[in-house]
Amino acid sequence: MSTVVDERLRRLRGELDDHARIADRLGLDLERPLRSLDDGYPENAVALVGKLTEKLLKELWRHHNIEGDPSTKALNDLVKRCRPHIRSSTVMDALDDIRRLRNRSTHDGYDISDEDGLLAVRRLVDVLVWFTNTGSPALLGGEPDLAPEVARRCEFLAGLYVTLGYRQAKRFVLSPDTVYQLFCRESGMRLEYVELMLSRDADDLSTVLASSDGELLRTRLPKLTRFVVLEDDNDSAASGALHQMLGLDFRIVRYDGFVDTLVNLETHLGAVSSMAAPAEPRVAITAAVLSNDPHTGEPRRTESADAAELLTRLGRGSANVLVTGRPGSGKSTLLRSLAVNPDTRRFRFYFDLGLKPKDEPFSEYAARLLAPSMASDRSRAYDLFLYLIRSGTALCVLDAVDEGVDEASPAGFLRLFVDLAAVLSAESAVVMSSRVSFLADSPQVRQLLDSGAGRSEQLVEQMYANGVDPARVPHFHLVRLAEPDATPLEKRLTASLGLSPGRSLADILGTHITRTLADRGQAGIEQRLPDCFGHAFLTDQTVFSLLDLHRALGTGAFTDGRLELDACVLSPLLRPAGPDQVAFVHTAYQELLAARYLAEAGNQDVAVDVPGGAFLTEQVRAFLAGLPSTPATDDCVLPAGTYLVGPAERLLLRRVPRSVRFDRHAVTVQRYRRFLQVLNDDGTSSWDHPDQPANVSHHPWTDRLRESDYYADTRYDSYPAVCVNWWSAYAFAGFEGKRLPTSLEWEAAARGTNGRLFPWGDEPRDGLINCADSWVGRPVVTYQAWYEDFAGDAVRRAWVTPSDERPGNRSPFGIGDMVGNCWEWTSTSLGDPGEAVICGGSYDNPMRAVQASSKGLYRKRGGSNAVGFRCVEEITDTEETVA
Numbered sequence: 001m002s003t004v005v006d007e008r009l010r011r012l013r014g015e016l017d018d019h020a021r022i023a024d025r026l027g028l029d030l031e032r033p034l035r036s037l038d039d040g041y042p043e044n045a046v047a048l049v050g051k052l053t054e055k056l057l058k059e060l061w062r063h064h065n066i067e068g069d070p071s072t073k074a075l076n077d078l079v080k081r082c083r084p085h086i087r088s089s090t091v092m093d094a095l096d097d098i099r100r101l102r103n104r105s106t107h108d109g110y111d112i113s114d115e116d117g118l119l120a121v122r123r124l125v126d127v128l129v130w131f132t133n134t135g136s137p138a139l140l141g142g143e144p145d146l147a148p149e150v151a152r153r154c155e156f157l158a159g160l161y162v163t164l165g166y167r168q169a170k171r172f173v174l175s176p177d178t179v180y181q182l183f184c185r186e187s188g189m190r191l192e193y194v195e196l197m198l199s200r201d202a203d204d205l206s207t208v209l210a211s212s213d214g215e216l217l218r219t220r221l222p223k224l225t226r227f228v229v230l231e232d233d234n235d236s237a238a239s240g241a242l243h244q245m246l247g248l249d250f251r252i253v254r255y256d257g258f259v260d261t262l263v264n265l266e267t268h269l270g271a272v273s274s275m276a277a278p279a280e281p282r283v284a285i286t287a288a289v290l291s292n293d294p295h296t297g298e299p300r301r302t303e304s305a306d307a308a309e310l311l312t313r314l315g316r317g318s319a320n321v322l323v324t325g326r327p328g329s330g331k332s333t334l335l336r337s338l339a340v341n342p343d344t345r346r347f348r349f350y351f352d353l354g355l356k357p358k359d360e361p362f363s364e365y366a367a368r369l370l371a372p373s374m375a376s377d378r379s380r381a382y383d384l385f386l387y388l389i390r391s392g393t394a395l396c397v398l399d400a401v402d403e404g405v406d407e408a409s410p411a412g413f414l415r416l417f418v419d420l421a422a423v424l425s426a427e428s429a430v431v432m433s434s435r436v437s438f439l440a441d442s443p444q445v446r447q448l449l450d451s452g453a454g455r456s457e458q459l460v461e462q463m464y465a466n467g468v469d470p471a472r473v474p475h476f477h478l479v480r481l482a483e484p485d486a487t488p489l490e491k492r493l494t495a496s497l498g499l500s501p502g503r504s505l506a507d508i509l510g511t512h513i514t515r516t517l518a519d520r521g522q523a524g525i526e527q528r529l530p531d532c533f534g535h536a537f538l539t540d541q542t543v544f545s546l547l548d549l550h551r552a553l554g555t556g557a558f559t560d561g562r563l564e565l566d567a568c569v570l571s572p573l574l575r576p577a578g579p580d581q582v583a584f585v586h587t588a589y590q591e592l593l594a595a596r597y598l599a600e601a602g603n604q605d606v607a608v609d610v611p612g613g614a615f616l617t618e619q620v621r622a623f624l625a626g627l628p629s630t631p632a633t634d635d636c637v638l639p640a641g642t643y644l645v646g647p648a649e650r651l652l653l654r655r656v657p658r659s660v661r662f663d664r665h666a667v668t669v670q671r672y673r674r675f676l677q678v679l680n681d682d683g684t685s686s687w688d689h690p691d692q693p694a695n696v697s698h699h700p701w702t703d704r705l706r707e708s709d710y711y712a713d714t715r716y717d718s719y720p721a722v723c724v725n726w727w728s729a730y731a732f733a734g735f736e737g738k739r740l741p742t743s744l745e746w747e748a749a750a751r752g753t754n755g756r757l758f759p760w761g762d763e764p765r766d767g768l769i770n771c772a773d774s775w776v777g778r779p780v781v782t783y784q785a786w787y788e789d790f791a792g793d794a795v796r797r798a799w800v801t802p803s804d805e806r807p808g809n810r811s812p813f814g815i816g817d818m819v820g821n822c823w824e825w826t827s828t829s830l831g832d833p834g835e836a837v838i839c840g841g842s843y844d845n846p847m848r849a850v851q852a853s854s855k856g857l858y859r860k861r862g863g864s865n866a867v868g869f870r871c872v873e874e875i876t877d878t879e880e881t882v883a
Helices: 003-017 020-026 032-038 042-063 075-085 089-105 114-134 148-163 202-212 236-246 255-261 270-276 307-315 331-340 362-373 378-390 410-424 443-448 457-465 488-497 505-519 523-538 546-553 587-599 603-607 618-626 669-676 726-735 743-754 772-776 783-789 793-797 877-882
Strands: 167-175 178-187 190-199 224-230 250-254 286-292 299-306 320-324 347-352 394-399 429-434 477-481 574-576 581-584 641-645 652-656 660-662 823-825 835-839 855-859 872-874
Touching: 003 032, 003 114, 020 042, 020 114, 032 042, 032 114, 042 075, 042 089, 042 114, 075 089, 089 114, 089 378, 114 148, 114 167, 148 167, 148 178, 148 190, 148 255, 148 378, 167 202, 178 202, 190 202, 202 224, 224 255, 250 255, 270 331, 286 307, 299 307, 307 320, 307 331, 307 429, 307 477, 320 331, 331 347, 331 394, 331 429, 347 362, 347 378, 362 378, 362 410, 378 394, 378 410, 394 410, 488 505, 505 523, 505 587, 523 546, 523 587, 523 603, 546 581, 581 587, 587 603, 587 618, 603 641, 603 652, 641 743, 652 743, 669 726, 743 835, 772 793, 823 855
Parallel strands: 190 224, 224 250, 320 429, 320 477, 347 394, 394 429
Antiparallel strands: 167 178, 178 190, 286 299, 286 477, 574 581, 641 652, 660 872, 823 835, 835 855
16 A cells, blocks of 8 residues: 555544544444555445445434334435435535445446545545534434533534534533534634634523633634624623623624624525515415325325415425416515515525526525625635525525526426535425426426326436436425416506506506506617517526617617616616616516517527527417417418427427428328228238338228227218328328328427417317317316226217317318327337327327327337328429419
């Protein structure tokens, strides 16, 4: 073994000796890993460190009364279950390193080096240092003569200073109610000290000091900061007596206010307080708490109440809460009021993720916002925040979490949760807000928020692929705000603008923008807003400098040429977002301008080339769907161009390179029967796909047909051709001189140029879709409702109906029955070439699953009563020129 390794072993041996008290109490042989390293067996040292760590975590498990028996748990499980009770990120990192090294050492063929063994011991020392320095009774045991509440407070304060880079130099128990602690750290070439005396009351501390004539406190230490921390310092006479005894260099503070000497949370919440202050009496907003069914993963309502009361109660616990509601429903107002309410928690933090740059980690964003509130040690702002969150004493509000993702997709949420993992896995309450569409329209995202059996294996694999341990994604209480006819934002603006009730949100916001500019004599600026703010939103820019606005909108946008918020003609629509920076008071204003930008000719073609893809939200799509669009046609031609596609949580702009003409209806039994008449004896044809497997027949799968004479009886002539596999659909299309559409072409043809949810618009209409709701006779909202209401009698009655039976189910291009009735094959395959994408939903799906964006995967050899197809034909250059 090298001299350098020997020297490091010697230092580690000395550091381990400092933790003899923990070793004696728990029966730990801290010398054994070092002996293994001395003997040249680093793999044994790593294994022994793993065993010692397991003993420490089992003791921590028992101390906190965690449910279950720790004696049967392996290291991975112990770390996972003890994580919420460990406040130090250093300790958590150390445990992860030990776990990683121990897991590696158990794999054959991995060479464990001396360096690995030394690292494992070093990380064990980091774990021991924390518990020793904080005097934690979790591993050290309680001190018989110390009151439990005083011991708990001593541990909290010691952990606070260890987090800030101090080490404990001295600790004396002066009485059951009074403790002396001295902390020290290096600052450049000098040492800095902090001296604390913690006591329940001034009388007890005075008695203790009088008995020793204050001898303990007669120190001559450089840069000395001295505090007396009392449970209650309202007794001015007792405080005065203490000052006489201690001198004037001591600062006497209440325990509950001690953290204010390090960080001024009132400063941090100052801007939030001004925004949360109600200008009018608060109106109660009804909300429901939803819990996921452990078997199906579907949400069920467990209670309903006033949203503010629900959040206050949940915020006082150690819960993660997700508040959902449509734009303007009052989410941000509720969360700001919760953050500034001192009755909720002593320590409260508020972060608007809508203002966080997407490429900035949350740790840096939080540190940047908290640094101005720090009395000192601004570089440790995030460490202090994380300690308070881990301690179970804080409330952290994360507003607009759906605006904080780098992309609105399950993968984007996974990456955000990775970034927030340290906060979300803490003991404190974390309250987040998001728009309801992300949960209502994406089962995957819903399952992300709960660790029950409803989580799919595919989702778990995706989480691992994105670097997320599924066990670290916490359980959430889901609080959904009610959806009245008008949201609080709509009511407030309708009243202030003197509008008649019942106007759409787009109309209300548009009127507010128009009147704001007209009142300031700058009505002409409105036509420039989409290019300025709308395009910026698509590039994910929601914060603007005043100089940016001056350049984009001109000198007329500012009164007297002053680059100040109150001088900007748009000031009623804006709020401060940093030094000389602003953002809209509500994201919906900018989303409306983004929709207006996309509605202008040619701008979708510009937006599709935004690097990384345009940033689109469900509200942008909804606003766009409500704006005038290209007039409907009836020639079933999908023109080449750019279209808005994808589910609510993953909206995209994509180009269709060439125009195609769709079949007006799905291929019918009558049309397919003509194809059957020209098949070869073995059921194949001359139009077969070159990769078609052997033994594939284009005859329908009659064994699966609900009616055995479906293709023989002429009464089914106008019904869709179902129980036809993908290879047969491909061959049929060739037989007619056509092809199958791509999934992009199919969705674009169903949604039109404005991204509507259904072929006819955004509003569901029962009579236009053959789906589960139409067979049940009422909306089927959850899986449980589908199982109870449809899977019994209705499923026996439900089936496909004639393709031309619902003329109102028509896309803007004149294409009929694109959603419901039966899924339709496309030519698109994703990862598995044996599967193809199907679109549109079928008769056995609830209406919420038969939107124009609905897609699934089905094996190409499969045949189903619920899967049919339609074809498209290429349009020649001559036809396009004529059109």
